[in-house]
Amino acid sequence: MARTVTSQRKALTTAAAWIVGLLIFFPILWTILTSFKTEAQAIASPPIFLNFDWTLENYAIVQDRSDYMRFLWNSIIIAGGSTLLGVIIAVPAAWSMAFVPSKRTKDILLWMLSTKMLPAVGVLYPIYLLFIKLGLLDTRTGLVIVLMLINLPIIVWMLYTYFREIPGEILEAARMDGATLKEEILYVLTPMAIPGIASTILLNFILAWNEAFWTLNLTAAKAGPLTAFIASYSSPEGLFYAKLSAASTMAIAPILILGWFSQKQLVRGLTFGAVK
Amino acid sequence: MATKASRSAARLMMAPAVILLLGWMLVPLTMTLWFSFRKFLPMRGGDLGWAGFDNYARFVTSSSFWPAVYTTLLIVGGVLVITVMLGVLLALLLDQPIWGQGVVRILVIAPFFVMPTVSALVWKNMFMDPVNGLFAHLFKFFGAEPVVWLTDAALPSIIMIVSWQWLPFATLILLTAIQSLDSEQLEAAEMDGAPSLKRFWFIILPHLSRAITVVILIQTIFLLSIFAEIFVTTQGAFDTRTLTYLIFQRITDAQNIGLGSAGGIYAIILANIVAIFLMRIVGKNLDA
Amino acid sequence: MGRIQLNKVTKTFGDVEVIPPLDLTIEDGEFTVFVGPSGCGKSTLLRLIAGLEDITSGSIAIDGNDATDVPPARRGLAMVFQSYALYPHMSVRKNIAFPLRMAKLDQAEIDKRVNNAASVLNLTDYLDRRPGQLSGGQRQRVAIGRAIVREPAAFLFDEPLSNLDAALRVGMRLEISELHKRLATTMIYVTHDQVEAMTMADRIVVLRAGHIEQVGSPLELYRAPRNTFVAGFIGSPKMNLIEGEEAAKHDAHTIGIRPEHIAVSADEGPWSGVVGVSEHLGSDTFFHIHQTGLAETITVRADGEVSFSHGDRIHLTPRADVIHRFDAGGLRIA
Numbered sequence: 001m002a003r004t005v006t007s008q009r010k011a012l013t014t015a016a017a018w019i020v021g022l023l024i025f026f027p028i029l030w031t032i033l034t035s036f037k038t039e040a041q042a043i044a045s046p047p048i049f050l051n052f053d054w055t056l057e058n059y060a061i062v063q064d065r066s067d068y069m070r071f072l073w074n075s076i077i078i079a080g081g082s083t084l085l086g087v088i089i090a091v092p093a094a095w096s097m098a099f100v101p102s103k104r105t106k107d108i109l110l111w112m113l114s115t116k117m118l119p120a121v122g123v124l125y126p127i128y129l130l131f132i133k134l135g136l137l138d139t140r141t142g143l144v145i146v147l148m149l150i151n152l153p154i155i156v157w158m159l160y161t162y163f164r165e166i167p168g169e170i171l172e173a174a175r176m177d178g179a180t181l182k183e184e185i186l187y188v189l190t191p192m193a194i195p196g197i198a199s200t201i202l203l204n205f206i207l208a209w210n211e212a213f214w215t216l217n218l219t220a221a222k223a224g225p226l227t228a229f230i231a232s233y234s235s236p237e238g239l240f241y242a243k244l245s246a247a248s249t250m251a252i253a254p255i256l257i258l259g260w261f262s263q264k265q266l267v268r269g270l271t272f273g274a275v276k
Numbered sequence: 277m278a279t280k281a282s283r284s285a286a287r288l289m290m291a292p293a294v295i296l297l298l299g300w301m302l303v304p305l306t307m308t309l310w311f312s313f314r315k316f317l318p319m320r321g322g323d324l325g326w327a328g329f330d331n332y333a334r335f336v337t338s339s340s341f342w343p344a345v346y347t348t349l350l351i352v353g354g355v356l357v358i359t360v361m362l363g364v365l366l367a368l369l370l371d372q373p374i375w376g377q378g379v380v381r382i383l384v385i386a387p388f389f390v391m392p393t394v395s396a397l398v399w400k401n402m403f404m405d406p407v408n409g410l411f412a413h414l415f416k417f418f419g420a421e422p423v424v425w426l427t428d429a430a431l432p433s434i435i436m437i438v439s440w441q442w443l444p445f446a447t448l449i450l451l452t453a454i455q456s457l458d459s460e461q462l463e464a465a466e467m468d469g470a471p472s473l474k475r476f477w478f479i480i481l482p483h484l485s486r487a488i489t490v491v492i493l494i495q496t497i498f499l500l501s502i503f504a505e506i507f508v509t510t511q512g513a514f515d516t517r518t519l520t521y522l523i524f525q526r527i528t529d530a531q532n533i534g535l536g537s538a539g540g541i542y543a544i545i546l547a548n549i550v551a552i553f554l555m556r557i558v559g560k561n562l563d564a
Numbered sequence: 565m566g567r568i569q570l571n572k573v574t575k576t577f578g579d580v581e582v583i584p585p586l587d588l589t590i591e592d593g594e595f596t597v598f599v600g601p602s603g604c605g606k607s608t609l610l611r612l613i614a615g616l617e618d619i620t621s622g623s624i625a626i627d628g629n630d631a632t633d634v635p636p637a638r639r640g641l642a643m644v645f646q647s648y649a650l651y652p653h654m655s656v657r658k659n660i661a662f663p664l665r666m667a668k669l670d671q672a673e674i675d676k677r678v679n680n681a682a683s684v685l686n687l688t689d690y691l692d693r694r695p696g697q698l699s700g701g702q703r704q705r706v707a708i709g710r711a712i713v714r715e716p717a718a719f720l721f722d723e724p725l726s727n728l729d730a731a732l733r734v735g736m737r738l739e740i741s742e743l744h745k746r747l748a749t750t751m752i753y754v755t756h757d758q759v760e761a762m763t764m765a766d767r768i769v770v771l772r773a774g775h776i777e778q779v780g781s782p783l784e785l786y787r788a789p790r791n792t793f794v795a796g797f798i799g800s801p802k803m804n805l806i807e808g809e810e811a812a813k814h815d816a817h818t819i820g821i822r823p824e825h826i827a828v829s830a831d832e833g834p835w836s837g838v839v840g841v842s843e844h845l846g847s848d849t850f851f852h853i854h855q856t857g858l859a860e861t862i863t864v865r866a867d868g869e870v871s872f873s874h875g876d877r878i879h880l881t882p883r884a885d886v887i888h889r890f891d892a893g894g895l896r897i898a
Binding site: 010014016018020024025027030031035043045046085089090092093096099100102117123124126129147173181210212233241248251252260 | 282286292296300303304307308311333366374375376383384388392395397401413416443497524527534536537543550
Binding site: 043167169170172173174175177178179180183187188191192194 | 645650
């Protein structure tokens with residue numbers, strides 16, 4: 001920590017880090033740049049990096065042709081709905097595990113985690129069948145439920161690790177002060193856990209947004225989110241690079257921005273607290 | 277640490293989550309298990325009765341089974357090797373004092389937030405296309421013959437795409453782990469005269485071993501079931517059919533639910549073997 | 565009102581009996597201190613009274629009403645926690661008002677009581693701050709403020725001063741005693757520090773392994789400890805306990821003599837020993853005497869001005885009228 005590094009060495013590592021960083025980021029950057037080119041410029045040889053005529057026409061065309069807004073709205077509803085529903089179900093559960101632990105708490109937590117590891121393809125047909133029977137196929141409700149269920153273990157886990165950092169004495173103080181269980185959770189626990197709850201929501205929103213097995217297999221035209229929207233570009237429209245890029249940029253932009261906020265919580269959420 | 281009243285409240289409040297997950301696990305699993313013992317062809321006669329272990333036997337004896345296992349192992353193994361090795365190096369680099377650290381971190385993490393369908397499509401068309409892809413331009417620039425990536429080198433291409441997506445995850449976790457290393461330990465080693473390579477080998481790497489294990493296990497679970505990357509690139513052609521994709525095809529293309537379900541049971545068993553190891557690590561952490 | 569009765573209360577955690585059957589009555593308005601070494605069950609006992617833990621068997625009555633199954637929120641007790649347990653996301657004002665808000669009092673009444681408590685506790689200038697911006701002593705006051713606004717039947721204090729530094733601790737001790745005098749409400753105070761017990765309590769309950777070793781006023785405990793455990797626990801420095809021949813002279817298995825009841829002299833006295841460490845506090849001096857043939861170390865209190873060097877051989881005279889006698893079981897011989 002408190003060691004001084006020669007600025008020469010720092011310059012060297014800085015250069016290296018930036019080169020690597022830009023290299024890794026390049027596909028995203030290239031996609032964003034291409035989205036502002038004309039189709040001709042997009043496939044020009046040799047490729048044009050920056051000095052092209054910036055245009056927004058691809059965005060207009062993509063919106064026109066494939067109704068981006070509807071997919072975006074579906075994505076927001078599905079990711080947001082499944083996350084919120086998950087949090088509402090998970091907060092009481094995480095409260096129980098964090099503050100009234102029993103001998104079985106650990107087993108329950110691990111079991112919940114194990115449901116997350118069920119390979120989706122193994123239960124594809126049963127879920128498909130159930131969706132038909134229940135009229136949930138290609139509905140946002142159906143996807144909200146499924147994505148909530150696959151992310152519920154992560155939500156419970158994240159909340160659990162955050163709640164565990166809140167001293168139990170404060171909740172006991174609330175109890176002594178005459179708060180009912182509901183008041184204790186609503187007025188004391190939740191406000192104290194806001195940062196943790198916020199990161200949980202953020203991370204799970206991202207995971208739900210990017211989920212690309214159930215969203216592809218359980219939706220068609222009506223309830224498809226952005227993952228399905230992009231998959232529809234796999235051919236032959238994929239050959240129109242500028243439009244593909246515009247569509248891609250629109251699909252990832254919201255989440256890239258959210259993702260930047262959540263990078264710290266990412267580790268904790270995705271390793272179930274095993275790495276902090 | 278609590279009263280009977282709060283314990284029963286706790287049970288009550290845990291109930292919705294537990295019941296939902298229990299249903300989510302048991303209902304489809306039971307159905308898959310049931311189907312796996314049936315001769316079930318929805319498009320060709322529907323449920324044609326009990327099949328015993330036929331589906332299980334047919335799934336593993338089919339000519340596509342072993343190639344699919346092989347492909348799965350190659351993808352999982354390849355991605356793990358690439359992401360862990362590059363991840364360690366990147367984490368070490370990002371742990372150094374650099375100007376604009378926050379921005380570089382964001383650049384490195386960004387691919388993780390790109391939805392799988394997007395990254396697969398972008399790589400497939402804009403980089404790996406044999407005519408207009410950037411790689412083709414690059415090869416031509418050096419006077420080489422462009423590679424038809426997703427046909428001639430389909431598996432490495434997919435490994436590359438998936439590695440690009442998961443490298444940020446590995447890097448981020450390993451970086452977090454490195455940062456939790458007590459710098460006094462390193463300084464002590466330096467005082468003891470250990471050169472930097474030895475410090476890496478004897479102090480940093482052992483410290484990272486747990487994080488590396490976690491990365492390997494979590495990635496394995498996700499990688500075993502990668503889907504969208506194959507779905508939008510090769511559709512399982514050119515030796516890129518993984519076990520997951522094979523099962524998917526048995527169900528959706530061949531409409532052989534019995535066979536696909538038996539495959540699903542195999543996949544579940546496989547995932548559980550990995551999961552047990554992960555749970556051990558996570559469980560230990562719970563007690564601490 | 566605040567008379568608390570424990571009838572044959574027990575508590576077990578799994579197979580471990582933390583509190584064996586225990587009877588205790590705390591009179592209304594009394595300042596009772598539970599004191600004992602860590603792990604003696606004093607905090608558990610307090611939490612049982614608070615209702616934060618269930619009792620395994622027996623019953624608890626508050627003001628004659630059975631409170632055994634009443635949840636903590638409705639027992640009418642207020643508690644001050646070791647960590648203060650302030651709500652970090654609320655201002656001081658909201659912290660103090662919280663129990664009143666839970667009791668659904670109207671806003672005017674809440675404001676009145678909060679302002680009143682704040683002025684009593686010198687918190688008026690801090691009402692809009694968050695707990696994080698306060699010093700340890702101020703946080704302690706907020707915790708007390710949150711307790712007093714409710715006008716509870718009794719206050720429960722769980723080692724409330726252990727997180728404060730020594731100087732502040734003395735000040736808060738006085739403030740709490742002061743508060744008790746003014747409110748005349750029952751207070752139960754848990755501490756491992758016998759000085760706090762001695763200085764604050766009307767009545768001390770000495771606990772060991774869940775058992776009540778003795779109940780009495782500070783001076784009763786000081787003058788007539790019921791057994792060697794209480795004898796050694798109450799009083800500072802600890803009572804010297806001497807076994808063997810010297811004890812036999814008094815027809816006892818063990819005799820106890822407090823450091824302040826032994827006179828030192830350079831040349832005369834029935835006992836003698838070699839001076840080890842001397843602790844000069846200014847007002848008093850404590851000598852740790854070795855090689856007395858009585859016990860490994862005999863601690864002696866002398867006047868602040870008295871001085872001997874390390875290694876000096878000196879003589880000791882115990883005051884015959886304050887020698888405590890104990891039998892082989894450690895019990896006091898009357």
